[in-house]
Amino acid sequence: MTPTDFLQKLQDSTLGVALSESIYMYPIVEGLHLISLVFSFGLILLTDLRLIGLFLPAVPVPDVLQKLRPWLISGFVVTFITGFLLIFVNGPTLMNTWVFPLKLLLILIAGLNAVWFEIKFGRRVNEWGHQVKSPQGAKIAGWISLTTWTLVVICGRLIPYLNGH
Amino acid sequence: MSTFAFFQALQNSEIAVGIGQSNHLYGVVAQVFHITGMVLILASVLVVNLRLLGAGLVNQSVPQLVKATNPLIWIGLLFILFSGIFMFAPSAALYYPNPAFWLKFQLLALAIVVQFTLYRKITATKKPNRALAITTAIISLALWFGVGIAGRAIGYVAA
Numbered sequence: 001m002t003p004t005d006f007l008q009k010l011q012d013s014t015l016g017v018a019l020s021e022s023i024y025m026y027p028i029v030e031g032l033h034l035i036s037l038v039f040s041f042g043l044i045l046l047t048d049l050r051l052i053g054l055f056l057p058a059v060p061v062p063d064v065l066q067k068l069r070p071w072l073i074s075g076f077v078v079t080f081i082t083g084f085l086l087i088f089v090n091g092p093t094l095m096n097t098w099v100f101p102l103k104l105l106l107i108l109i110a111g112l113n114a115v116w117f118e119i120k121f122g123r124r125v126n127e128w129g130h131q132v133k134s135p136q137g138a139k140i141a142g143w144i145s146l147t148t149w150t151l152v153v154i155c156g157r158l159i160p161y162l163n164g165h
Numbered sequence: 166m167s168t169f170a171f172f173q174a175l176q177n178s179e180i181a182v183g184i185g186q187s188n189h190l191y192g193v194v195a196q197v198f199h200i201t202g203m204v205l206i207l208a209s210v211l212v213v214n215l216r217l218l219g220a221g222l223v224n225q226s227v228p229q230l231v232k233a234t235n236p237l238i239w240i241g242l243l244f245i246l247f248s249g250i251f252m253f254a255p256s257a258a259l260y261y262p263n264p265a266f267w268l269k270f271q272l273l274a275l276a277i278v279v280q281f282t283l284y285r286k287i288t289a290t291k292k293p294n295r296a297l298a299i300t301t302a303i304i305s306l307a308l309w310f311g312v313g314i315a316g317r318a319i320g321y322v323a324a
Contacts, residue, residue, distance in 0.1 A: 027321045042208025056233045067222050154197050
């Protein structure tokens with residue numbers, strides 16, 4: 001089954017049809033997707049800026065990471081759920097452009113970076129997080145995170161322009 | 166000159182026509198700056214308001230968080246203003262009959278007024294009155310997120 005076939009199946013499913021046929025569901029889902037970016041994209045920007053040393057540099061890193069974490073995770077949960085629903089509605093046209101698979105790839109890279117950071121630095125954050133400067137690897141993870149998530153947003157915005165609509 | 170006439174004049178200006186005729190991908194760049202500006206402003210305001218509600222970065226004082234987020238708010242405003250004008254000018258007259266457009270700017274005006282009065286006053290206090298802090302947070306968040314939602318609605322609401 002090709003990706004296009006799979007997307008067609010999603011669009012033809014009960015959920016896909018219900019979402020497509022409602023006047024309000026698409027604006028609601030897309031609106032929520034965008035608003036949730038404040039919690040996901042926004043808070044991850046602040047977290048990355050802390051790792052890099054540009055935001056609240058005097059505050060211990062564990063403080064920022066741990067206190068923002070529940071909000072960050074919730075933000076990503078909503079962004080991902082609404083994102084999935086948008087895939088259901090948009091269906092096979094998503095494959096008309098390379099921008100959509102690229103967006104998924106960038107999300108994967110951002111996720112892997114987050115896992116790498118968590119394993120290598122996150123778990124020991126209390127050891128290094130109280131110093132003025134973060135370890136180089138943590139800073140790099142911050143930059144990668146910031147860049148990839150920004151590129152994800154850019155790709156997302158490009159989709160409707162390049163998928164033939 | 167009526168407001169509508171002004172919008173028309175703006176739309177017909179050389180700069181606006183030039184923008185309108187440019188590659189659509191410039192419009193995408195403008196939209197990305199607009200989204201990023203919105204996220205910078207709202208995330209900053211969110212962090213401070215969460216603190217007023219007793220959540221999020223609770224080990225930091227409110228004034229400390231305001232100081233840290235102010236540069237981000239200014240950068241966000243810069244992004245959003247320039248990209249906003251870029252998107253508005255070429256189609257100004259088309260936005261005139263759109264109720265979501267006017268709702269957005271009314272909410273924005275209220276959000277800015279609250280930002281420079283109530284929000285500024287409450288966040289300058291190290292230990293603000295609890296009820297006042299919560300009220301400020303609710304009003305500030307509702308208005309700013311309202312601007313974002315109304316803004317998105319512009320594209321969906323038929324004129």
